[in-house]
Amino acid sequence: MNAVEGRRLYKTYGELVAVDHIDFDVRERECFGFLGPNGAGKTTTMKMIYGLAGVDEGELRVLGLDARKERRKVKSRLGVVPQEANLDWDLTVRENLVQQALYYGAQADGRIDELLALAQLGQRSASKPRELSGGMQRRLLIARALINQPELIVLDEPTTGLDPQARLAVWDLLDGLKDGGVTLILTTHYMEEAERICDRLAIMDQGKIVAYGSPGELRDRYGQPNLEGVFIEITGRGLRE
Amino acid sequence: MTLAFPSLRMAFRVWRRDLRVFSSLWKGALLPTFLDPVLYLLAMGFGLGAYIASINGIPYKDFIASGLVASAAMWATAFETTYNVHFRMTEYRLYDNVLSTPVEVEDLVLGEMAWACTRAVIYGTVFLIIVALFGLIHSPWAVVTPVFIVIGAACFAAIGLSFTTIVGKVDYFTYYYTLFVTPMFLFSGIFYPLDRLPQWTHVVAWFTPLYHLVLITRGLILGPHLLSVLGNTLWLVVVTAGLFSVPVIWMRKRLVP
Numbered sequence: 325m326n327a328v329e330g331r332r333l334y335k336t337y338g339e340l341v342a343v344d345h346i347d348f349d350v351r352e353r354e355c356f357g358f359l360g361p362n363g364a365g366k367t368t369t370m371k372m373i374y375g376l377a378g379v380d381e382g383e384l385r386v387l388g389l390d391a392r393k394e395r396r397k398v399k400s401r402l403g404v405v406p407q408e409a410n411l412d413w414d415l416t417v418r419e420n421l422v423q424q425a426l427y428y429g430a431q432a433d434g435r436i437d438e439l440l441a442l443a444q445l446g447q448r449s450a451s452k453p454r455e456l457s458g459g460m461q462r463r464l465l466i467a468r469a470l471i472n473q474p475e476l477i478v479l480d481e482p483t484t485g486l487d488p489q490a491r492l493a494v495w496d497l498l499d500g501l502k503d504g505g506v507t508l509i510l511t512t513h514y515m516e517e518a519e520r521i522c523d524r525l526a527i528m529d530q531g532k533i534v535a536y537g538s539p540g541e542l543r544d545r546y547g548q549p550n551l552e553g554v555f556i557e558i559t560g561r562g563l564r565e
Numbered sequence: 566m567t568l569a570f571p572s573l574r575m576a577f578r579v580w581r582r583d584l585r586v587f588s589s590l591w592k593g594a595l596l597p598t599f600l601d602p603v604l605y606l607l608a609m610g611f612g613l614g615a616y617i618a619s620i621n622g623i624p625y626k627d628f629i630a631s632g633l634v635a636s637a638a639m640w641a642t643a644f645e646t647t648y649n650v651h652f653r654m655t656e657y658r659l660y661d662n663v664l665s666t667p668v669e670v671e672d673l674v675l676g677e678m679a680w681a682c683t684r685a686v687i688y689g690t691v692f693l694i695i696v697a698l699f700g701l702i703h704s705p706w707a708v709v710t711p712v713f714i715v716i717g718a719a720c721f722a723a724i725g726l727s728f729t730t731i732v733g734k735v736d737y738f739t740y741y742y743t744l745f746v747t748p749m750f751l752f753s754g755i756f757y758p759l760d761r762l763p764q765w766t767h768v769v770a771w772f773t774p775l776y777h778l779v780l781i782t783r784g785l786i787l788g789p790h791l792l793s794v795l796g797n798t799l800w801l802v803v804v805t806a807g808l809f810s811v812p813v814i815w816m817r818k819r820l821v822p
Contacts, residue, residue, distance in 0.1 A: 337822060374665050375664070375665060375821070376661060376664060376665055376820065376821055377821065377822060378821060378822065395669070396667045396669060397667075399665060399666060399667050400666075400667040402665070404662075404665040406658075406661060406662070406665070408658055408661075410657065410658035410659060410661050410662045411662075412582070412657075412659060412662075413657055414586040414589075414590075415582075415585060415586065419585060423581075423582050423585060424662075424666070426578050426581060426582075427578050427663060427666035427667065427668055428666055428667060429574070429578070429667070468662075472666075
């Protein structure tokens with residue numbers, strides 16, 4: 325069974341076509357990436373998966389469930405790391421995790437300390453999120469996404485805005501999760517990130533999937549040394565133009 | 566767009582978060598809010614009350630104290646459902662996280678309403694106790710006032726949440742206060758009865774929730790006027806139930822497009 329199946333997915337915001345009839349499968353236990361420039365439709369696709377955007381047309385199955393009709397069930401089995409650090413700024417680091425466990429109705433005794441250790445925030449559990457660095461906030465977001473022991477974790481630009489060292493720490497965290505058997509879906513506009521951690525990926529541009537496969541397959545198919553070259557070959561422009 | 570009944574269990578989880586924050590803040594930042602109605606009671610009740618002996622046979626300070634219980638609840642609810650909800654929804658993007666858990670929009674709206682009611686009941690009851698200490702309570706029925714504060718606050722919360730989710734821009738929130746909350750505060754019969762005002766003012770007042778809550782709190786504290794309490798309660802319940810779907814629809818438009 326695939327973790328996620330999208331068929332002819334379509335979504336508009338008023339006049340703007342955000343996602344234009346895309347098809348993709350995310351296999352269980354793989355790390356799948358949506359790669360593309362800003363405005364390509366990556367975030368909207370992710371939001372449809374985790375229930376923060378409605379599906380206008382097409383079919384979307386997440387963990388075997390219809391994402392439109394069984395949203396509450398789908399959400400209870402997902403973990404979400406959003407692009408914006410939408411932490412609860414009024415609560416401490418520990419309380420953020422305690423409250424998140426409550427939203428899921430999850431038993432969290434003991435697990436909170438485990439997650440704080442995983443995110444290397446054990447010493448900062450009494451701090452407010454504002455007192456943390458950007459890298460620490462991102463690790464807290466990831467720890468928060470793990471509170472319900474999700475089968476699938478959706479990460480929107482997990483390393484954007486982080487310095488190289490903080491990015492490595494996030495990659496290590498993600499590697500550990502994948503080894504633990506969790507399916508990961510992430511968006512990124514960093515080629516090296518996609519090459520480093522994604523098993524397979526979809527390159528998106530203007531709401532469409534323009535290429536789809538493993539990084540190696542894509543490089544071979546388009547005869548390019550890296551994904552940046554693949555993107556330029558397909559669209560005729562750079563990823564960050 | 567389908568409207569679903571909220572889950573009480575999920576709404577409780579939303580409410581619990583607000584309680585968590587309140588528990589750590591109330592001693593400091595939120596304390597002045599308790600003093601507001603006391604200031605009105607002292608200035609108007611005891612100050613102006615020195616010149617106005619009584620209204621319809623009720624001593625003036627007793628008259629306004631019973632009305633200020635209702636407005637204490639209104640003010641608490643107004644701030645909670647406008648500025649506080651706006652910040653959670655738009656500035657902190659807190660609801661984006663909540664809605665990516667099993668909590669749905671209707672649960673979130675009910676939870677926030679429940680929290681606004683909790684704040685109203687805290688502020689209203691503290692003021693009620695102060696009123697009792699001043700010896701301004703005439704009826705044992707006053708002990709059930711908090712129940713009716715919850716009902717009135719639910720109505721204020723439904724209106725506040727509707728406004729906040731529809732308007733969306735914090736710059737326009739002053740309109741809510743200048744055109745709605747403050748006029749209600751001044752013209753809902755807290756400071757003087759509407760008897761001698763033109764008939765149309767009664768009609769306008771009848772369409773505002775504070776007018777009905779004032780009649781309830783006054784009915785319980787000075788009464789008991791139980792028939793009036795029941796009639797006014799019915800008004801509040803019907804309006805609240807009718808409005809509930811408004812913030813649900815608008816919040817969904819904003820957060821789950």
